[in-house]
Amino acid sequence: MKRKLFLTLTILAFSTALFAQATSVHVKGGVQYPSDPDKLGFDSALTFNLGLDKYFTLGVESGFGWLKWKDKDASTDVGKKLQGGQVEKTNLYSLPLLAVATIRLADMMEDYGFMPYVTGGAGYSWTWYREPGYKSRFDGFTWQAVGGVEIKLGEGSGLAFIIEAGYRGAAVENSNKVEIDMSGFIGRVGVSIPIAYE
Numbered sequence: 001m002k003r004k005l006f007l008t009l010t011i012l013a014f015s016t017a018l019f020a021q022a023t024s025v026h027v028k029g030g031v032q033y034p035s036d037p038d039k040l041g042f043d044s045a046l047t048f049n050l051g052l053d054k055y056f057t058l059g060v061e062s063g064f065g066w067l068k069w070k071d072k073d074a075s076t077d078v079g080k081k082l083q084g085g086q087v088e089k090t091n092l093y094s095l096p097l098l099a100v101a102t103i104r105l106a107d108m109m110e111d112y113g114f115m116p117y118v119t120g121g122a123g124y125s126w127t128w129y130r131e132p133g134y135k136s137r138f139d140g141f142t143w144q145a146v147g148g149v150e151i152k153l154g155e156g157s158g159l160a161f162i163i164e165a166g167y168r169g170a171a172v173e174n175s176n177k178v179e180i181d182m183s184g185f186i187g188r189v190g191v192s193i194p195i196a197y198e
Contacts, residue, residue: 117124138182150192
């Protein structure tokens with residue numbers, strides 16, 4: 001399954017590049033708020049958008065997510081007059097790999113200097129859970145839907161500032177069929193770097 005997905009994404013990237021008219025790379029960073037951890041964490045993405053024309057792009061997106069929190073157990077004696085609790089640090093690392101398709105209102109960039117867009121994606125993701133004495137890897141089907149806007153940085157610049165927000169669905173399992181729901185809100189800012197425009 002994973003090999004087939006990787007092969008499909010690779011073929012998509014190279015075949016679409018042959019017809020690219022508005023090709024760009026997006027570098028983004030921001031936050032995520034997944035369901036089961038119920039914690040705010042870091043989220044990032046690197047997206048290759050390969051243009052079919054100025055209104056539609058196909059591409060590949062990957063990124064890195066990180067959640068970290070501390071849990072404190074019941075109070076324990078530290079000294080004669082002091083009680084504390086043992087702190088355990090938990091980390092969740094996530095790595096999605098998605099095929100993405102974007103619809104862009106490109107005429108607005110030419111007329112007004114900004115361009116709204118909507119993006120849908122589907123693929124696979126991996127999540128690594130780490131706490132003292134226990135670690136596990138989770139994986140599974142992942143999808144996301146995002147809306148955003150690109151804002152041109154200057155009249156003579158091809159760079160654009162990106163603001164986007166959306167939802168990622170990712171109920172992932174480990175080898176013991178234990179599931180954690182990493183679905184939730186994502187919000188990011190970044191920059192769009194043009195590679196080619198025709």
